Amino acid sequence: MEIILKEDVIGLGYKNDIVNVKSGYGRNYLIPTGKGVIASESAKKVLAEDLKQKAHKLEKIKNDAVELANKLAEVSLTIATRVSATGVIYGSVNSLQISDELKKKGFDIDRKIIIVKDVKEVGSYVATVKLHKEVSVEIPFEVVAEEA
Helix, strand or coil, X not given: CEEEECCCECCCECCCCEEECCHHHHHHHHCCCXXXXXXXXXXXXXXXXXXXXXXXXXXXXXXXXHHHHHHHCCCCEXXXXXXXXXXXXXXXXXXXXXXXXXXXXXXXXXXHHEEXXXXXXXXXXXXXXXXXXXXXXXXXXXXXXXXX
């Protein structure tokens, strides 16, 4: 019996896979619990169309991320912070400060997708922004002493 899975089933397959199962397993478990439907010709056509539209949407999202990455590649930031006499920062510079500086430049980037290594001294650093699972951009930033 051919079944189109509607969700991931451990040991059987992933969502939208067409799998062959024993008739009892399909009729008595997969179909009643909503984990699958019978793979008729019409159901296969609907599945193919859904996958085609989903691929188109994912491509648009990726293209938007690439476009934003190209704009962000031209940006460099300067972050002013309080510094001790030895050049050590009080606290550290993290993704929140970088997100705030990007907002000032007109980019609304969530701080959760910004990756920064420990920044505890004045100097030049690089932050990585993960816009998409395949698209990331590096933003150079400089940490300077705040004028008293």
